[in-house]
Amino acid sequence: xxxxxxxxxxxxxxxxxxxxxxxxxxxxxxxxxxxxxxxxxxxxxxxxxxxxxxxxxxxxxxxxxxxxxxxxxxxxxxxxxxxxxxxxxxxxxxxxxxxxxxxxxxxxxxxxxxxxxxxxxxxxxxxxxxxxxxxxxxxxxxxxxxxxxxxxxxxxxxxxxxxxxxxxxxxxxxxxxxxxxxxxxxxxxxxxxxxxxxxxxxx
Amino acid sequence: xxxxxxxxxxxxxxxxxxxxxxxxxxxxxxxxxxxxxxxxxxxxxxxxxxxxxxxxxxxxxxxxxxxxxxxxxxxxxxxxxxxxxxxxxxxxxxxxxxxxxxxxxxxxxxxxxxxxxxxxxxxxxxxxxxxxxxxxxxxxxxxxxxxxxxxxxxxxxxxxxxxxxxxxxxxxxxxxxxxxxxxxxxxxxxxxxxxxxxxxxxx
Amino acid sequence: xxxxxxxxxxxxxxxxxxxxxxxxxxxxxxxxxxxxxxxxxxxxxxxxxxxxxxxxxxxxxxxxxxxxxxxxxxxxxxxxxxxxxxxxxxxxxxxxxxxxxxxxxxxxxxxxxxxxxxxxxxxxxxxxxxxxxxxxxxxxxxxxxxxxxxxxxxxxxxxxxxxxxxxxxxxxxxxxxxxxxxxxxxxxxxxxxxxxxxxxxxx
Amino acid sequence: xxxxxxxxxxxxxxxxxxxxxxxxxxxxxxxxxxxxxxxxxxxxxxxxxxxxxxxxxxxxxxxxxxxxxxxxxxxxxxxxxxxxxxxxxxxxxxxxxxxxxxxxxxxxxxxxxxxxxxxxxxxxxxxxxxxxxxxxxxxxxxxxxxxxxxxxxxxxxxxxxxxxxxxxxxxxxxxxxxxxxxxxxxxxxxxxxxxxxxxxxxx
DNA sequence: CATGAATGAGTGTTCATTCAT
DNA sequence: CATGAATGAACACTCATTCAT
Numbered sequence: 001x002x003x004x005x006x007x008x009x010x011x012x013x014x015x016x017x018x019x020x021x022x023x024x025x026x027x028x029x030x031x032x033x034x035x036x037x038x039x040x041x042x043x044x045x046x047x048x049x050x051x052x053x054x055x056x057x058x059x060x061x062x063x064x065x066x067x068x069x070x071x072x073x074x075x076x077x078x079x080x081x082x083x084x085x086x087x088x089x090x091x092x093x094x095x096x097x098x099x100x101x102x103x104x105x106x107x108x109x110x111x112x113x114x115x116x117x118x119x120x121x122x123x124x125x126x127x128x129x130x131x132x133x134x135x136x137x138x139x140x141x142x143x144x145x146x147x148x149x150x151x152x153x154x155x156x157x158x159x160x161x162x163x164x165x166x167x168x169x170x171x172x173x174x175x176x177x178x179x180x181x182x183x184x185x186x187x188x189x190x191x192x193x194x195x196x197x198x199x200x201x202x203x
Numbered sequence: 204x205x206x207x208x209x210x211x212x213x214x215x216x217x218x219x220x221x222x223x224x225x226x227x228x229x230x231x232x233x234x235x236x237x238x239x240x241x242x243x244x245x246x247x248x249x250x251x252x253x254x255x256x257x258x259x260x261x262x263x264x265x266x267x268x269x270x271x272x273x274x275x276x277x278x279x280x281x282x283x284x285x286x287x288x289x290x291x292x293x294x295x296x297x298x299x300x301x302x303x304x305x306x307x308x309x310x311x312x313x314x315x316x317x318x319x320x321x322x323x324x325x326x327x328x329x330x331x332x333x334x335x336x337x338x339x340x341x342x343x344x345x346x347x348x349x350x351x352x353x354x355x356x357x358x359x360x361x362x363x364x365x366x367x368x369x370x371x372x373x374x375x376x377x378x379x380x381x382x383x384x385x386x387x388x389x390x391x392x393x394x395x396x397x398x399x400x401x402x403x404x405x406x
Numbered sequence: 407x408x409x410x411x412x413x414x415x416x417x418x419x420x421x422x423x424x425x426x427x428x429x430x431x432x433x434x435x436x437x438x439x440x441x442x443x444x445x446x447x448x449x450x451x452x453x454x455x456x457x458x459x460x461x462x463x464x465x466x467x468x469x470x471x472x473x474x475x476x477x478x479x480x481x482x483x484x485x486x487x488x489x490x491x492x493x494x495x496x497x498x499x500x501x502x503x504x505x506x507x508x509x510x511x512x513x514x515x516x517x518x519x520x521x522x523x524x525x526x527x528x529x530x531x532x533x534x535x536x537x538x539x540x541x542x543x544x545x546x547x548x549x550x551x552x553x554x555x556x557x558x559x560x561x562x563x564x565x566x567x568x569x570x571x572x573x574x575x576x577x578x579x580x581x582x583x584x585x586x587x588x589x590x591x592x593x594x595x596x597x598x599x600x601x602x603x604x605x606x607x608x609x
Numbered sequence: 610x611x612x613x614x615x616x617x618x619x620x621x622x623x624x625x626x627x628x629x630x631x632x633x634x635x636x637x638x639x640x641x642x643x644x645x646x647x648x649x650x651x652x653x654x655x656x657x658x659x660x661x662x663x664x665x666x667x668x669x670x671x672x673x674x675x676x677x678x679x680x681x682x683x684x685x686x687x688x689x690x691x692x693x694x695x696x697x698x699x700x701x702x703x704x705x706x707x708x709x710x711x712x713x714x715x716x717x718x719x720x721x722x723x724x725x726x727x728x729x730x731x732x733x734x735x736x737x738x739x740x741x742x743x744x745x746x747x748x749x750x751x752x753x754x755x756x757x758x759x760x761x762x763x764x765x766x767x768x769x770x771x772x773x774x775x776x777x778x779x780x781x782x783x784x785x786x787x788x789x790x791x792x793x794x795x796x797x798x799x800x801x802x803x804x805x806x807x808x809x810x811x812x
Numbered sequence: 813c814a815t816g817a818a819t820g821a822g823t824g825t826t827c828a829t830t831c832a833t
Numbered sequence: 834c835a836t837g838a839a840t841g842a843a844c845a846c847t848c849a850t851t852c853a854t
Contacts, residue, residue: 016837035327038240041824053825054839062824123379124238158396165385165393169376176375182368190368193361196399219813244849256851257814265849422834441733443646447828459830460835468828530644564802571791571799578785579778582732588774596774599767602805625816650845662846663818671845 020058023048028069028113036066036121036128070121070129073114074136077107080115081143094156094197097147101197102188105174109184119175123168141167156197170195223261226251230272231316239269239324239331273324273332276317277339280310283318284346297359297400300350304400305391308377312387322378344370359400373398426464429454433475434519442472442527442534476527476535479520480542483513486521487549500562500603503553507603508594511580515590525581547573562603576601629667632657637678637722645675645730645737679730679738682723683745686716689724690752703765703806706756710806711797714783718793728784750776765806 013021026048030039041062045052059065084103088095107115121128122137129137144167151157157166173191176182182190192198216224229251233242244265248255262268287306291298310318324331325340332340347370354360360369376394379385385393395401419427432454436445447468451458465471490509494501513521527534528543535543550573557563563572579597582588588596598604622630635656639648650671654661668674693712697704716724730737731746738746753776760766766775782800785791791799801807 014837019838035240040822042822051840052823053827053841056825057838158399158401161393161396162389165389166397168379168385169390169394169397172379173372173376176371182365182371186365186368187372190364191372193364194369194372194398196361198361222813243847254815255849256816259850259852260813425834443644446826457836458828459837462829462831463834564805564807567799567802568791568795571795572803574785574791575782575796575800575803579782582777582781588777592771592774593778596770597778599770600775600778600804602767604767623816628817649843651843660819661844662820662848665846666817 016058019048023050023055023058023065024069024072025113027065028073028117031066031069032113032116032120036117036125041065064130066128067130067133069114069117070133071136073112073116073118074133074140076111077104077115077118078136078140078143080104080107080111081140085143085147092156093147093150093154097151097156098188098192098197100144100147101170101174101191102184104171105188105191106184108175109187123171123175144170151197157195219261222251222253226253226258226261226268227272227275228316230268231276231320234269234272235316235319235323239320239328267333269331270333270336272317272320273336274339276315276319276321277336277343279315280307280318280321281339281343281346283307283310283314284343288346288350295359296350296353296357300354300359301395301400303347303350304373304377304394305387307374308387308391308394311378312390347373354400360398422464425454425456429456429461429464429471430475430478431519433471434479434523437472437475438519438522438526442523442531470536472534473536473539475520475523476539477542479518479522479524480539480546482518483510483521483524484542484546484549486510486513486517487546491549491553498562499553499556499560503557503562504598504603506550506553507576507580507597508590510577511590511594511597514581515593550576557603563601625667628657632659632664632667632674633678633681634722636674637682637726640675640678641722641725641729645726645734673739675737676739676742678723678726679742680745682721682725682727683742683749685720686713686724686727687745687749687752689713689716689720690749694752694756701765702756702759702763706760706765707797707801707806709753709756710779710783710800711793713780714797714800715793717784718789718796732780732784753779760806766804 023044027039027044030044030047033039034043041052041055044065045055048055055065059068081100081103084099085096088099108119118137145163148157148163148167148170152159152163152166170191173194174187176187226247230242230247233247233250236242237246244255244258247268248258251258258268262271284303284306287302288299291302311322312319321340348366351360351366351370351373355362355366355369373394376397377390379390429450433445433450436450436453439445440449447458447461450471451461454461461471465474487506487509490505491502494505514525515522524543551569554563554569554573554576558565558569558572576597579600580593582593632653636648636653639653639656642648643652650661650664653674654664657664664674668677690709690712693708694705697708717728727746754772757766757772757776757779761768761772761775779800782803783796785796
């Protein structure tokens with residue numbers, strides 16, 4: 001009566017899994033739009049065509065639901081980032097940084113709402129999510145730091161300043177608030193030219 | 204018994220005005236620390252040595268109180284910005300932009316809590332405050348736009364991109380979240396060098 | 407495919423009956439441990455290796471399930487009581503009362519969880535259970551009353567007081583709360599000596 | 610503007626104090642009738658002619674409100690007990706125990722609802738109330754233990770059994786459930802005669 | 813003017829109950 | 834038969850808001 005694989009290769013997903021995903025999607029959407037403390041479970045449930053109490057069949061608490069959204073978001077962002085950077089593995093550090101900028105901005109603007117929640121929440125609420133998320137978030141920012149340091153070493157970025165500060169400035173610029181006002185390509189190429197990373201620094 | 208002047212020319216400030224100011228100061232402090240939706244009226248009242256109900260003698264609602272804080276904040280930021288820019292009126296557009304960056308970052312970090320509330324709120328909550336605030340906020344961003352356009356014209360900033368987008372990117376970078384992590388001078392000089400505005404581009 | 411006998415004479419018990427019994431056992435255990443209003447249907451279902459919804463195939467409501475548990479409990483207690491008392495049918499009324507005390511305490515402490523639920527619930531929630539239970543519970547207390555009256559007549563208990571009050575006092579003492587703190591033999595023999603029933607009152 | 614003493618000798622009680630007391634009285638009444646986990650804040654508030662949220666102006670949580678009720682109850686019970694026992698200071702240990710029984714039963718039946726809550730809760734929920742209550746409750750039971758041991762030493766109670774068990778049995782008997790069924794004098798004198806404490810056991 | 817005291821709408825959460833599968 | 838999945842009413846609790854004093 002019950003299909004053998006619940007999540008196996010064949011692509012079979014139980015109804016519970018699908019509803020769970022629907023809730024997560026709804027949560028990501030609402031959280032991205034209203035912000036973490038402004039979004040109520042009633043909002044999220046309504047966006048998933050449910051009543052608030054029903055969420056507890058799938059998640060133990062608002063906190064856990066949020067953590068799950070953040071985990072999906074950071075995983076997506078990480079995958080997007082590493083894919084883009086590895087795609088230009090042999091290139092200059094400037095080119096890699098360009099790729100990273102494109103990936104980050106794209107994650108926020110066009111990927112899913114999950115990444116948007118991460119970015120909207122990360123800097124404002126430092127102690128958010130569960131341990132797994134914290135680890136993954138640190139990994140993400142650490143990777144960025146490496147890229148920045150490499151760019152500084154190569155002279156693509158000014159070397160006189162703390163790379164962590166540079167990273168924070170970049171994040172600030174990339175996370176510029178109203179999604180939808182600027183497209184991701186507009187945003188990232190503008191930032192690239194603003195930082196004078198636009199192309200190979202000719203001799 | 205002598206409530207004659209409420210705000211008269213001579214500099215006389217009634218007791219009511221003084222309390223009003225005390226509340227505004229307290230509100231700015233609390234709002235800057237806790238964020239707009241996290242700060243409760245009880246918090247604000249306590250910081251002003253009052254009880255929550257008393258606030259309603261001076262302000263019609265939390266929203267109005269917030270609007271007033273924002274108005275003070277944007278006025279301060281505006282004054283700070285124009286003063287700094289006018290101080291180097293004859294200089295290059297790059298120098299003026301440097302001054303603007305310094306002023307904005309300083310306003311957020313060291314000026315008062317009012318400016319911090321504006322900056323913390325402005326980009327995240329677009330439709331905040333009353334009409335007056337909205338007008339003043341637009342004036343502030345419009346002034347920034349002029350500075351950016353001038354810098355583009357002079358070649359201090361890349362001219363291929365929408366100046367409003369450049370402005371938003373700058374705002375994002377300058378408003379990078381945790382106050383106190385980086386000093387205002389660290390932040391502004393790092394941004395200046397990141398944008399290659401550091402000094403007059405000698406011929 | 408063979409649902410023939412539901413409760414037939416031959417001792418055949420259908421699967422439904424067996425599951426029903428399993429639920430009742432689980433309910434008795436959980437109710438005895440957590441108390442009536444603290445125990446949730448999810449708790450009970452889990453103890454019966456079921457999900458909460460499944461209980462409704464066997465019982466119309468939590469109330470009905472509770473009533474059934476109480477009915478089993480009072481039946482057991484009654485059987486235990488009458489058996490013990492009849493075992494010393496010819497003896498003195500004091501000896502019979504001693505037997506009753508032993509039976510009651512033993513029912514609560516060592517018999518099954520059903521009796522424990524009855525005793526834990528009976529005095530605190532007077533209007534519990536269905537009519538059948540109420541009738542059986544009254545029969546149980548009525549039997550106790552007879553034993554007390556007999557003991558009063560024989561001088562084994564003080565005769566100046568309302569026997570129903572004496573019965574309630576005995577119940578209170580026997581149902582002294584934390585199961586497990588005192589063993590049933592400790593409890594009953596202590597009560598017996600406290601009431602000066604310890605042995606045959608010599609001439 | 611504000612009277613010097615808030616609770617001092619003069620008998621001045623602020624309105625807040627009076628409402629607080631009204632809530633405590635209502636809570637005691639409702640808790641005594643419905644039991645601790647069955648009584649809702651809405652019930653209690655309604656009994657005090659308030660809405661549930663208003664209780665939080667006077668008490669930080671349901672737990673704190675309950676703790677306060679318990680503290681009043683145990684204080685009353687203690688005062689009642691010591692007063693009664695000291696009134697027959699020179700008498701026999703049996704007489705003192707009789708006084709204690711009378712006081713305890715009276716506290717539950719006729720004093721206030723506070724004592725009833727304590728008694729209804731104490732044995733069923735061991736870890737209730739705050740630290741102060743726990744201390745006072747232990748003092749109460751310890752005093753009872755002394756009385757029992759003294760009675761055992763004097764031969765007024767059987768000496769072969771653990772005095773703590775005897776105390777628990779006495780408590781169980783005295784706390785016999787439905788308040789109002791028996792008067793306090795009926796109850797205590799019945800228990801006294803049941804334990805053969807009725808008068809001085811003449812030689 | 814300010815407070816004390818109260819309210820009501822809304823929050824996250826629990827749980828008995830229902831019903832299609 | 835049993836479960837999966839959902840619901841709605843209730844819970845303790847918070848907070849902006851009101852108003853008599």
